[in-house]
Amino acid sequence: MKKTYLFLAMCIATILSANGQTSVWDGSHTAWTKGDGTQANPYLIENAAQLAQLAYVVNNGIGAANRIVGANTYWKLTTNIDLKGSDSFQWTPIGYNYRFSDDYYAFGGNFDGNGKTISNLFINTTTLQSIGLFGYTDGASVKGIGIIGNSSVTGEGTAGAGGIAGYSYNTYFDNCYNTGNISSPAGGGIVGAAYDNTTINNCYNIGNISSFTSGGIAGATDNTTINNCHNTGTISSKSYTGGIVGFVGSSGSTIINCYNTGGIFSSSSESCVKSGGIIGVARASTIINCYNTGNVFSSSTSSFHLPYSAVSGGIVGDCNEANGHTQW
DSSP: OHHHHHHHHHHHHHHHHHHHOEEEOOSOOOOOOSOOSSSSSOEEEOSHHHHHHHHHHHHTTTTOBTTEEOTTOEEEEOSEEEOOOBTTBOOOOBSEEBTTSOOEEEEOSEEEEEEEEEEOOEEEESSBSEESSEEEEESOEEEEEEEESSOEEEETTOSEEESSEEEEESOEEESOEEOSEEESSEEESSEEEEEEEEEEESOEEOSOEEEEEEESSEEEEEEEEEESOEEOSOEEEEEEEESSEEEEOTTOEEEESOEEOSOEEEEESSSOEEEESSEEEOSSOEEESOEEOSOEEEEEOOSSSTTOSEEEESSEEESOSSSSOOBO
Protein backbone atom coordinates (compact mmCIF):
# COMPACT_ATOMS: atom_id res chain seq x y z
CA MET A 1 0.00 0.00 0.00
CA LYS A 2 2.81 2.41 0.87
CA LYS A 3 4.45 1.67 -2.47
CA THR A 4 1.14 2.40 -4.24
CA TYR A 5 0.77 5.75 -2.46
CA LEU A 6 4.38 6.61 -3.24
CA PHE A 7 3.86 5.79 -6.90
CA LEU A 8 0.70 7.90 -7.07
CA ALA A 9 2.45 10.79 -5.34
CA MET A 10 5.29 10.61 -7.83
CA CYS A 11 2.82 10.63 -10.73
CA ILE A 12 0.97 13.64 -9.34
CA ALA A 13 4.26 15.50 -8.77
CA THR A 14 5.34 14.71 -12.33
CA ILE A 15 2.06 16.05 -13.74
CA LEU A 16 2.26 19.23 -11.66
CA SER A 17 5.89 19.74 -12.66
CA ALA A 18 5.04 19.29 -16.34
CA ASN A 19 2.21 21.81 -16.14
CA GLY A 20 3.98 24.47 -14.09
CA GLN A 21 7.66 23.77 -14.56
CA THR A 22 10.05 26.73 -14.60
CA SER A 23 13.67 26.59 -15.70
CA VAL A 24 15.96 29.06 -13.91
CA TRP A 25 18.83 30.52 -15.93
CA ASP A 26 22.37 30.18 -14.57
CA GLY A 27 24.04 32.25 -17.31
CA SER A 28 25.06 29.29 -19.47
CA HIS A 29 23.99 28.27 -22.96
CA THR A 30 23.60 24.71 -24.26
CA ALA A 31 22.45 23.34 -27.60
CA TRP A 32 18.91 22.04 -28.05
CA THR A 33 18.75 18.26 -28.55
CA LYS A 34 15.26 17.66 -29.97
CA GLY A 35 13.76 18.60 -33.30
CA ASP A 36 15.23 19.37 -36.69
CA GLY A 37 14.13 22.98 -37.10
CA THR A 38 11.32 22.31 -39.57
CA GLN A 39 7.77 23.53 -39.11
CA ALA A 40 6.58 19.97 -38.48
CA ASN A 41 9.43 19.20 -36.07
CA PRO A 42 10.76 22.45 -34.55
CA TYR A 43 13.82 22.67 -32.33
CA LEU A 44 12.55 22.30 -28.76
CA ILE A 45 13.81 24.82 -26.21
CA GLU A 46 13.46 22.85 -22.98
CA ASN A 47 15.32 25.04 -20.50
CA ALA A 48 16.76 28.50 -19.94
CA ALA A 49 20.23 27.56 -21.18
CA GLN A 50 18.75 26.47 -24.50
CA LEU A 51 16.93 29.79 -24.83
CA ALA A 52 20.30 31.49 -24.24
CA GLN A 53 21.70 29.25 -26.98
CA LEU A 54 19.31 30.88 -29.43
CA ALA A 55 20.70 34.28 -28.46
CA TYR A 56 24.24 32.90 -28.84
CA VAL A 57 23.56 31.49 -32.31
CA VAL A 58 21.89 34.66 -33.61
CA ASN A 59 24.31 37.13 -32.05
CA ASN A 60 27.30 35.26 -33.45
CA GLY A 61 25.78 35.10 -36.93
CA ILE A 62 25.86 31.30 -37.09
CA GLY A 63 24.30 30.29 -40.41
CA ALA A 64 23.49 33.92 -41.26
CA ALA A 65 22.42 34.99 -44.74
CA ASN A 66 22.57 38.74 -45.35
CA ARG A 67 22.99 39.17 -41.57
CA ILE A 68 19.71 37.38 -40.86
CA VAL A 69 19.84 34.18 -38.78
CA GLY A 70 17.24 31.42 -38.74
CA ALA A 71 15.21 32.11 -41.88
CA ASN A 72 12.76 29.25 -42.54
CA THR A 73 13.73 27.68 -39.21
CA TYR A 74 11.40 26.93 -36.28
CA TRP A 75 11.81 26.86 -32.51
CA LYS A 76 9.27 25.96 -29.81
CA LEU A 77 9.52 26.73 -26.08
CA THR A 78 8.35 23.91 -23.82
CA THR A 79 8.81 25.39 -20.34
CA ASN A 80 8.51 28.66 -18.44
CA ILE A 81 11.80 30.53 -18.04
CA ASP A 82 13.07 32.58 -15.09
CA LEU A 83 15.99 34.76 -16.19
CA LYS A 84 16.74 35.93 -12.62
CA GLY A 85 17.63 39.36 -13.95
CA SER A 86 19.46 42.07 -12.01
CA ASP A 87 22.05 44.81 -12.59
CA SER A 88 24.77 42.20 -12.27
CA PHE A 89 22.96 39.43 -14.20
CA GLN A 90 21.45 40.72 -17.44
CA TRP A 91 19.85 39.09 -20.45
CA THR A 92 21.50 39.52 -23.85
CA PRO A 93 18.74 40.08 -26.45
CA ILE A 94 18.28 37.64 -29.33
CA GLY A 95 19.60 39.70 -32.24
CA TYR A 96 21.44 43.00 -31.86
CA ASN A 97 22.76 46.18 -33.40
CA TYR A 98 25.16 48.65 -31.84
CA ARG A 99 24.91 52.43 -31.70
CA PHE A 100 26.71 54.31 -34.48
CA SER A 101 27.66 51.05 -36.22
CA ASP A 102 26.58 48.76 -39.07
CA ASP A 103 27.42 45.79 -36.87
CA TYR A 104 24.24 43.74 -36.41
CA TYR A 105 22.60 40.32 -36.70
CA ALA A 106 18.82 39.92 -36.84
CA PHE A 107 16.63 36.99 -35.84
CA GLY A 108 14.66 35.92 -38.90
CA GLY A 109 13.23 32.61 -37.72
CA ASN A 110 9.94 31.45 -36.26
CA PHE A 111 9.61 31.33 -32.47
CA ASP A 112 6.62 29.66 -30.83
CA GLY A 113 6.41 30.54 -27.14
CA ASN A 114 3.73 27.86 -26.76
CA GLY A 115 1.88 29.92 -24.13
CA LYS A 116 4.89 29.94 -21.80
CA THR A 117 6.30 32.89 -19.85
CA ILE A 118 9.64 34.63 -19.43
CA SER A 119 10.01 36.13 -15.96
CA ASN A 120 12.53 38.60 -14.52
CA LEU A 121 13.88 39.80 -17.85
CA PHE A 122 16.40 42.55 -17.04
CA ILE A 123 18.38 44.72 -19.48
CA ASN A 124 20.09 48.05 -18.83
CA THR A 125 22.39 49.23 -21.62
CA THR A 126 23.83 52.33 -23.24
CA THR A 127 25.41 50.54 -26.22
CA LEU A 128 22.82 48.25 -27.83
CA GLN A 129 20.37 49.93 -30.19
CA SER A 130 17.57 47.36 -29.86
CA ILE A 131 16.58 45.63 -26.64
CA GLY A 132 13.94 43.24 -25.38
CA LEU A 133 13.67 39.45 -25.21
CA PHE A 134 14.49 39.80 -28.91
CA GLY A 135 16.70 42.72 -29.82
CA TYR A 136 16.49 42.88 -33.60
CA THR A 137 14.11 40.89 -35.84
CA ASP A 138 13.77 40.85 -39.63
CA GLY A 139 11.39 38.53 -41.48
CA ALA A 140 10.60 36.69 -38.25
CA SER A 141 7.51 35.47 -36.44
CA VAL A 142 7.11 35.46 -32.66
CA LYS A 143 3.99 34.12 -30.98
CA GLY A 144 2.55 32.85 -27.73
CA ILE A 145 4.98 34.37 -25.20
CA GLY A 146 4.50 36.56 -22.13
CA ILE A 147 6.98 38.72 -20.20
CA ILE A 148 6.13 38.66 -16.48
CA GLY A 149 7.64 39.08 -13.02
CA ASN A 150 10.12 41.78 -12.07
CA SER A 151 11.04 42.54 -15.68
CA SER A 152 12.75 45.79 -16.71
CA VAL A 153 14.11 46.85 -20.11
CA THR A 154 16.05 50.14 -20.07
CA GLY A 155 18.26 51.64 -22.75
CA GLU A 156 19.67 55.14 -22.83
CA GLY A 157 20.18 56.16 -26.44
CA THR A 158 18.64 52.99 -27.87
CA ALA A 159 16.54 53.05 -31.03
CA GLY A 160 13.89 50.78 -29.57
CA ALA A 161 13.00 48.89 -26.41
CA GLY A 162 10.09 46.50 -25.95
CA GLY A 163 9.10 43.59 -23.79
CA ILE A 164 9.07 41.19 -26.74
CA ALA A 165 11.34 42.97 -29.24
CA GLY A 166 13.30 46.19 -29.55
CA TYR A 167 13.42 46.80 -33.30
CA SER A 168 11.49 44.85 -35.95
CA TYR A 169 11.22 44.73 -39.73
CA ASN A 170 8.65 42.62 -41.56
CA THR A 171 7.90 40.62 -38.41
CA TYR A 172 4.67 38.95 -37.29
CA PHE A 173 3.79 39.04 -33.58
CA ASP A 174 0.79 37.13 -32.29
CA ASN A 175 -0.62 36.40 -28.82
CA CYS A 176 2.20 38.08 -26.90
CA TYR A 177 1.99 40.19 -23.76
CA ASN A 178 4.15 42.25 -21.43
CA THR A 179 3.82 43.16 -17.76
CA GLY A 180 7.32 44.61 -17.29
CA ASN A 181 8.57 48.20 -17.24
CA ILE A 182 10.12 49.71 -20.39
CA SER A 183 12.27 52.85 -20.69
CA SER A 184 14.18 54.13 -23.76
CA PRO A 185 13.94 56.82 -26.47
CA ALA A 186 11.35 54.64 -28.29
CA GLY A 187 9.56 52.29 -25.92
CA GLY A 188 6.60 49.95 -26.42
CA GLY A 189 5.07 47.18 -24.37
CA ILE A 190 5.43 44.69 -27.22
CA VAL A 191 7.85 46.34 -29.70
CA GLY A 192 9.96 49.47 -29.37
CA ALA A 193 10.01 50.33 -33.09
CA ALA A 194 8.16 48.39 -35.83
CA TYR A 195 8.63 48.92 -39.57
CA ASP A 196 8.18 47.54 -43.09
CA ASN A 197 5.11 45.32 -43.05
CA THR A 198 5.27 44.31 -39.40
CA THR A 199 2.03 42.97 -37.90
CA ILE A 200 1.17 42.93 -34.19
CA ASN A 201 -1.89 40.79 -33.53
CA ASN A 202 -3.78 39.79 -30.36
CA CYS A 203 -1.23 41.35 -28.00
CA TYR A 204 -1.52 43.39 -24.81
CA ASN A 205 0.53 45.37 -22.32
CA ILE A 206 -0.05 46.12 -18.65
CA GLY A 207 3.47 47.32 -17.88
CA ASN A 208 4.51 50.95 -17.39
CA ILE A 209 6.24 52.56 -20.37
CA SER A 210 8.37 55.68 -19.89
CA SER A 211 10.36 56.89 -22.91
CA PHE A 212 10.96 59.86 -25.18
CA THR A 213 8.36 58.36 -27.53
CA SER A 214 6.07 55.82 -25.85
CA GLY A 215 3.26 53.49 -26.86
CA GLY A 216 1.40 50.80 -24.97
CA ILE A 217 1.96 48.34 -27.83
CA ALA A 218 4.68 50.03 -29.93
CA GLY A 219 6.73 53.17 -29.41
CA ALA A 220 7.07 54.04 -33.10
CA THR A 221 5.72 52.41 -36.26
CA ASP A 222 5.76 52.82 -40.02
CA ASN A 223 3.95 50.55 -42.50
CA THR A 224 2.70 48.42 -39.61
CA THR A 225 -0.66 46.81 -38.81
CA ILE A 226 -1.82 46.47 -35.20
CA ASN A 227 -4.96 44.40 -34.71
CA ASN A 228 -6.97 43.37 -31.66
CA CYS A 229 -4.50 44.73 -29.12
CA HIS A 230 -4.94 46.68 -25.90
CA ASN A 231 -3.07 48.53 -23.20
CA THR A 232 -3.94 49.04 -19.53
CA GLY A 233 -0.51 50.23 -18.34
CA THR A 234 0.54 53.82 -17.63
CA ILE A 235 2.28 55.34 -20.65
CA SER A 236 4.40 58.48 -20.31
CA SER A 237 6.99 60.36 -22.35
CA LYS A 238 8.75 63.67 -22.99
CA SER A 239 7.48 63.84 -26.55
CA TYR A 240 4.86 61.64 -28.26
CA THR A 241 2.68 59.29 -26.22
CA GLY A 242 -0.09 56.93 -27.26
CA GLY A 243 -2.12 54.19 -25.65
CA ILE A 244 -1.33 51.92 -28.60
CA VAL A 245 1.41 53.77 -30.58
CA GLY A 246 3.44 56.84 -29.70
CA PHE A 247 4.45 57.92 -33.20
CA VAL A 248 3.44 56.75 -36.69
CA GLY A 249 5.76 57.67 -39.55
CA SER A 250 4.96 58.99 -43.02
CA SER A 251 4.28 55.58 -44.59
CA GLY A 252 1.42 55.19 -42.14
CA SER A 253 0.06 52.34 -40.08
CA THR A 254 -3.33 50.70 -39.57
CA ILE A 255 -4.78 50.27 -36.08
CA ILE A 256 -7.83 47.97 -35.91
CA ASN A 257 -10.00 46.78 -33.00
CA CYS A 258 -7.70 48.18 -30.33
CA TYR A 259 -8.34 49.98 -27.07
CA ASN A 260 -6.60 51.74 -24.21
CA THR A 261 -7.66 52.16 -20.58
CA GLY A 262 -4.31 53.25 -19.13
CA GLY A 263 -3.27 56.81 -18.27
CA ILE A 264 -1.44 58.68 -21.06
CA PHE A 265 0.92 61.47 -19.97
CA SER A 266 3.35 63.69 -21.87
CA SER A 267 5.38 66.36 -20.11
CA SER A 268 8.54 68.29 -20.98
CA SER A 269 10.28 71.61 -20.53
CA GLU A 270 12.21 71.18 -23.79
CA SER A 271 9.98 69.45 -26.35
CA CYS A 272 6.68 69.78 -28.12
CA VAL A 273 4.54 67.09 -26.52
CA LYS A 274 1.53 65.31 -27.98
CA SER A 275 -0.65 62.63 -26.41
CA GLY A 276 -3.44 60.45 -27.77
CA GLY A 277 -5.54 57.67 -26.34
CA ILE A 278 -4.68 55.49 -29.35
CA ILE A 279 -1.84 57.34 -31.18
CA GLY A 280 0.23 60.30 -30.04
CA VAL A 281 1.21 61.53 -33.52
CA ALA A 282 -0.31 59.87 -36.60
CA ARG A 283 0.87 60.38 -40.16
CA ALA A 284 -1.15 58.82 -43.01
CA SER A 285 -2.78 56.31 -40.69
CA THR A 286 -6.08 54.44 -40.54
CA ILE A 287 -7.79 53.79 -37.20
CA ILE A 288 -10.78 51.42 -37.24
CA ASN A 289 -13.08 50.43 -34.37
CA CYS A 290 -10.78 51.66 -31.58
CA TYR A 291 -11.58 53.39 -28.30
CA ASN A 292 -9.93 54.97 -25.28
CA THR A 293 -11.20 55.40 -21.71
CA GLY A 294 -7.89 56.41 -20.11
CA ASN A 295 -6.97 59.93 -19.03
CA VAL A 296 -4.87 61.82 -21.61
CA PHE A 297 -2.66 64.72 -20.56
CA SER A 298 0.03 66.89 -22.18
CA SER A 299 2.11 69.66 -20.64
CA SER A 300 5.05 71.66 -21.99
CA THR A 301 6.84 74.81 -20.88
CA SER A 302 8.89 74.93 -24.08
CA SER A 303 8.98 78.34 -25.78
CA PHE A 304 10.15 76.92 -29.13
CA HIS A 305 6.92 75.30 -30.28
CA LEU A 306 4.24 77.83 -29.33
CA PRO A 307 1.29 77.98 -29.66
CA TYR A 308 1.03 74.18 -29.99
CA SER A 309 3.67 73.04 -27.54
CA ALA A 310 1.23 70.66 -25.80
CA VAL A 311 -1.61 68.82 -27.58
CA SER A 312 -3.90 66.02 -26.38
CA GLY A 313 -6.64 63.94 -27.99
CA GLY A 314 -8.90 61.15 -26.86
CA ILE A 315 -7.96 59.10 -29.94
CA VAL A 316 -5.10 60.99 -31.67
CA GLY A 317 -2.96 63.79 -30.30
CA ASP A 318 -1.85 65.20 -33.67
CA CYS A 319 -2.43 64.05 -37.25
CA ASN A 320 -1.27 67.17 -39.09
CA GLU A 321 2.47 67.13 -38.55
CA ALA A 322 3.32 65.92 -42.06
CA ASN A 323 1.73 65.35 -45.44
CA GLY A 324 -0.65 62.41 -45.40
CA HIS A 325 -4.15 61.46 -44.40
CA THR A 326 -5.33 59.98 -41.13
CA GLN A 327 -8.87 58.65 -40.80
CA TRP A 328 -10.96 56.96 -38.16
